[in-house]
Structure formats: C-alpha cells, structure tokens
Amino acid sequence: MTRKRKSIILALGVCAAAGVIAFTALPHRPETEEVYQISYIYRGEMPEGVQQIILQGMEQAATSFNVELTTVSSGTPADAKTQETLLKKEVDNGADAILIESVNSDDVRKEIEKINSEIPVIEVNSWTQKEKTGEIHKVHADNYALGQKLGEKILGQSELSEGVVLIKSGTEYTDVAQQYKGTKDKLEASGISIEEVKVGADEAAHSAAFLKLMRKPKTRHIVAFGSAVLEQLGKVKQEEPDFNSIAIYGIGNTNQIINYLENGIIQVIGVSNEYSIGYLSVRNAVKELRGEEPENNEIRYSIIDASQMYTMENQRLLFPFVQ
C-alpha cells in the first residue's frame, strides 16, 4: 500500500470518526442544569414572621435557580457556638453554599471567613459586624435607616413629654441592634427622654415584664424591635383595656402584628421587604457559585400606620404575594 493511499484511508477514518462524534456528542436534549444544595441557617426554633417571609423569597429563588434548599435551625436563643457547629456540619453535609442569619460574634465571623474560602457564604438579614466587611456578602435592609424612619414617625405623634420606652431585646443580632440604634439616635437627637428596658431572651417572661411596664403610669409610648417582642407587646395591650392609651410602635411583620395595627393595638410598624432579602440571598449565592459577581439590590422598607395599610404599595410589602 502506497503512502498516499495510507494517508487517504487515514483521512477517511478521521472523517468517519468526526461523523460518529457528530452523531453522539450532540445530544438532542439540552443538558440538565446543575442543582445546587444551599443551606439556610436561621435563628430561632422555627422560621417565624420575618424569617418566614425571607424563606418564601428563598423558595421562589430556589425554584427559579434550580436550588435544593435546606433549612437549619440554630435554636432559641441562637448562640455563636451552635452556629459555628452548624456551619461546619453543613459544609460536611456537602452544601454548595450557606445562607446564615448570623449572630454578631467574632467566632462566627472567623468560621464564616474560613468557610467562605471554600464555598459561598451569604449573611442574610443579620450579620457579623466588622468595620472591614471583606468578601462576605450580605443581604439586608438598611436597618439603621429603618429605625430612624420609625423614630421620625414617633416624633410626629403628639404628646411625647413622658418619654418613650425602648424595649431592648434581640440586640445581639445586628439587624435588631441597628434598628434600635437608629430609633434611639433619632429620638435622642430630638431631646425626647428615653427609657431603655431590657428584657431577657426568655419569651415566657416577656408578658409579665410588659404587663409591669404598661402598668407604670408614665409609660405612654413603647417601641419594640423584632416580630416576637412586638407581637407579645400587642397581645398584652389587647388583653387589658386600660392600656388602650398606650401607643405601641415597632419593627416586625406577622399577620398578628398587621391585625393589631389594623385594630389600633399597634400604632405604627416598620417593615422591610423580607421577601426580596430571601430571594436575593439565594440568587447571589447561585451567582457566586456560577462565578458571577453578586448584585447589590436595595431592599425597600416602609413605615406604616393603620390608615396606610391597604395602599397598593404597602399591601405588596405587608402581604407578600407568595406563589
């Protein structure tokens, strides 16, 4: 066989191989999109109030971005040690990314930074505070501005001469701490006398503490931060007609709180778009997994009283359109 003939046969062989590859390497079905395992470590026993809305947003994003979402409770009260352990456990369980409603702790921060070098970690709603935020991505509303807006609204109420009571609870979480600080700074700047009342983590003890607080004749304006505390405050007020003259303000969003707002038990609430927080946290995690740069979307918030509840804008904020 001549060299030329050999090369022609070789070329034909290559053509045949190319044909076979063409038939086999081009599947008619599109490739299935990768499913990402993402864990959401939240504070508390069960996702409640704001967390529930955040979770709804996350679930919508999970459907859109082919994510298998696992929710993990870090208990009540959530502590740094538990969150550290959970972070490690989720990495061991093969999570592709972790979303965490973190406790403001250096230990948690260090653990997050360590894990973030391997898989994306997004801090959702609350975060480990540090001046240099580094590479950890966060999704949350401007809680300080929200607190300030609430303070502004309170200042708009008549008769604040007897001062305002600020319920200090849950400030170990950055979101609550920022909201608290925002409101306090605003009120202090206006020369309003402020009484800070610390209530412990034990929710069972809250009712008694609030009852005692409301029975004080000087207590006319109370501000609470966090859905659970605000809801409990409303409940105490609703049960005692004598407390009708006490104005309650707060930041939180549950159906019960909305009901209290509608029925005049709570006067003003501050609400941020938690649904967006949930959606964006998953979306940003997926973007990081895909090697894209996460986006910084502004989270909308609003201060709502009973008269504004059913404006189209506020309806959409208060009653997430869960699909």
Added chain:
Amino acid sequence: MRLWKKIKKSLQRRSLQFTLSLTFTAVSVVVLIVVAMGYSGRFINSAEKMAINNNKNVLNQMNQNLDNYLHNMMNISNAMYYSIIKNTDFEKDGASKVTEQMKLLYDENASSLVSISIFSDDGKIIAAQPLSRLKPSVEPAEEEWFIRANEKIENLHFSTPHVENLFVNSDNIYHWVVSLSRSVEMTRAGTIVHGVVLVDMNFTGIEQICKNVDLGESGYVYIVDSNGELIYHPNQQLIYAGVFHENHKKAAVYSEGSHMETFEGQERQITVKTVGYTGWKLIGVSPTSDITSAYTQNSQFLWLVAIFAILTLVTVNMFVSSRVANPIKQLERSVRELERNNLDARIPQSGTYEIRHLAKTLQSMADNMRQLMDDIVIEQESKRKSEMDALQSQINPHFLYNTLDSIVWMIENERYDGAITMVTALARLFRISLSKGKNIITVEQELQHVENYLIIQKVRYKNKFIYNIEAEKSVLHCAVIKLSVQPLVENSIYHGLEFMDGDGEISIRAYQRDTNLVIEVEDNGPGMTKEQIKALVNGSGEPKRTRGSGIGFHNVEERIQLYFGNAYGLEVESEPDEGTLVRARLPLISVEEAEKKGEGRL
C-alpha cells in the same frame, strides 16, 4: 474580473491534481453550504413558526381556562343577581333568606371564592358570606370596585389583585383577591333600589391557571389589565419589590398576535391574547434564546454533517483527482527525464486508455531516439578513436628520414657508439610510441620518450642545445596522454632553438600543484610576442609546421581536453628574447583511473 484572471493565472501554474481537487472541492463545498444554509434557514423558520404557534396554542388554552374561570365567577354573580336578588324582597323576606341562599352558593364554590356580598347603594352591607362583619375602618362606598360598579351599572367590573380588607377575620388571614363587582337592582318593599354585588375571587384560582403554563425553557405568561397593571405574573412579588422588571406597561398596548421586543437587552417574542369581558391581556413571553436554542442544536448538527460531508468529499476528490492525475504526472515526469536526455527512462503505462496510449507512443519514440543516439555515439566514438589514432600516428616521416640519415652518416664516419645510441633511442622512441596501443602511459614513460627524442635531436643538432629533465618522484606514476610532452619539446627545438646562435637550453619539469599534475617545457629561445601567443592559443595563424614530428600545440591540447575535459589543457608564457614556457595541466590520477575516465569519453 481581475480576481478571476488572477485565479486563472494561479491555477495555470498549479498541477492538474491540485486544479482538479480544488475545482471539485470548491463546487462540492459551495453546493453543501448552500444546501446546509437552505436547510438551516428552513429549520429556523419552522422552529420560529412552531414556537409562535405553540405560544398561540398555549395562550388560547390558557385563555380558555381563564375564560371558564371568569365565566364561573360571572355565573356566581349572575346566580346572585338573577336567582337570589331578583327573587327576593329584602324588606319582606329579610336578609336571612338571602344569606342562606348565598351560603349555599358560597359552599358550592368555596374553593375559588373568598367572599360574596351585597351592598346597598350607600355602601351598607346587606348580606355576605362566609363572613359578614365589616371592619370598622372600611367604607365600601369609597372602594374602587364600588365606585366602578355604580359608574357603569350595566357592566361587570374586574379589579386588579388586592388584599381583601372588608370583613373582620379572626384567623388573621389576608387573602389576595380579584373583585368582580356589578350594580344590581333590588326590591325593597316593592320598590326597586340599586345595590352592588361583590364577588371576591381567590387569586390562587387565577394563579393555578397561569402558573403551570409551558412556554419553553424560560418562557412564561403574565396578565395585565387595560391600564398595564399586573393581574398576574410569576414573579409578581419580585416586580413589586423592584428586584425583577417587566415590560407590562408597554405590553398592555400591544395588539393581539405576535410581536418582537427587546427588554433589558433580551430579545423576546411576545404573544398577546385578549381575555373576554375583562379587557385583560394574556402576554406570553418567549426569550428568543429559547427558540434559537431549539434549532441551534439541529443547525449545529446539520452543519457538522455538512462539515463531515465536505471532509469526505475533499478526501474522495483528492483520491479521484490523484487517480486521474497520477498517470499524467508520471508521464510528465518521464518526459522530463527524456528532456534531461535520459532516454533509458521507462514510461509507466497506467491510467485511462488515452493516457496509456500516449505513454506507449512516447515510450516507442524514446526507444527510437535512444537507438538513434546510441548509433550516433558509436559512430562518434569510432570517429574520435580514428582521429586519436591518426593524431598519435602523425610522426613526421621527415623526422625519421633525418634520424636515419644521421645514423647512416655516423656509421660511415665510424662513429659506431653514437650510431648505436641513436638507434637505441629511436628503438625506444618507437616502443613507447606503440605502448601496446594504449593512449595513457605514466609520466615516467612519457619523460623517457622525451629523453629518447632529445637524445636523437641532440645528435642531429650537433649538441647545439642542452636539456634538463626533472620530475617529482610522486608524479612519476601518474597518468599522462601518450606523446603529449614530446610534441611540445619538438616545438621548442624547431621554433625556439633552431635559429639560435648561442647554446640552447630546454628544461622539462613534472611536479604536483594542488590536485593537478603540471608538466612544463621551457626553452631559452627567441620567445613570442603577445600577438604570437594569442595566435598560437586561438589557433589562427599558427606557424606553418613544415618540420618536426608534426604533432603541434593544438594537437596536444585537443587530446588532453578530449580525454580529461576542458578544465585541463595548455598554457603559454613567453616574452620576446626571454624564451617560452608551455605548461601542460592534467589531473593527478593514476593510469587505471585515467583509463576508466577515458572509457566514458572515448
């Protein structure tokens, strides 16, 4: 035109195989590309048409479902109006009868309803199901659904989705609803009064119809009202939150059918269908990338097949063209060989009949030519041999006569020793001249021959000259053409010394210079002018040779060049009154080598 000329010119310089391959391949590639483009275009068109049709079908189906759903709601409203309200005198029968009938109606449609209620024309509640206690903060007469119902009393009015906020709900559940309101006439104590019937449809009913619509990989359907307000969107909450954006305001003015739009850098196909009664529009969104991805794979496959076919065709073309061109190429190669005078070249006889015939004819031509050439060569060789022999045998009879005369004279004068010397020298001269018929002898033999000749001539010229022969030992066994030095010595005697008054001197030297053998014959005769040298070298006006051996300068040079090539030959150096030096330059080779070399030439 210029390009075509260039191509044509370039092709003319190329081989037949290249031209054939290129032409076949170009034609095949063009045809395949045209076919692939045609099919690809058809794929694209049909895929787009299919996508449009699919979207239309999906939207029609969805419209049908939505229409049924809305009809169902309108039926509830109609049932409320025509079966309950029209048959009731609210004063006489009381609201309880209406409430009972409304409960039945509500229970029957509980899955899609949130509430049904009747309001008086001043906004007071008459009856409602399942809840009937209005929230204290609510003013129905100020609600949009109420106002619209009273504005156009003959119509049914569908609202945009909103949270139901009329009734006290102890479960703290807030439903998203779409309100269907209409103005109704009620009988109160025999008098016709106006009122408003409100049917709050659970939004999830609409959502269920819309959410499982399959409009391709990332396509979706949304609903807008005539003002562009969203009724339903799969990302409704995200749109409200400003995280997701939709072109719904613009889409609301699209006419029914298919449109192309570019929104946020994404090209999308929009299919619009208007929903009856409501003025809502169903908007189907299919990103073009979805549609293109459907046919891109087919197109890619088609192109791959085309590339595969092109590669195969190129290979086949190369094979076929080589089969066609190779015999011609071989023929051409053979002709080249013939051009190089290699008439022994064999012309392969392969390929088609015409080429085989051509090859046969050429072969026979070449054979004939070779035969003719061989004949010519043989003829030339024999001619040259005869020439050589003739040259070598040109020993002047006069020289012989004179020599023999000198010998006779010596014997007569009883100079027997001189006669013996001369006869001996003459005998040796003839012996070397013969040399068994060889043309090539050693330098040593040629110098002996020269010496014998000089011995004879010295006697004849009565010792008028002296001679000196020197040779490097290393050149003694080298080859030299027989009788190539002796004629030069003869020239020196006849032209250089014969007319001299004083003592003549002839020096013969043989030595090696580089790779050459040099033999010099030098005399101290009258020498030559430049013109004389030129005339001698060019062969024009050579002095008439009436004496001597008769083998002259040109004879020697011709023989050297005939035997060893034009690189060798004779050189002359001479000045008037200074003498003449003739230098023979020959290759430094042995006799055997010279004979071998000479065979090829002679």
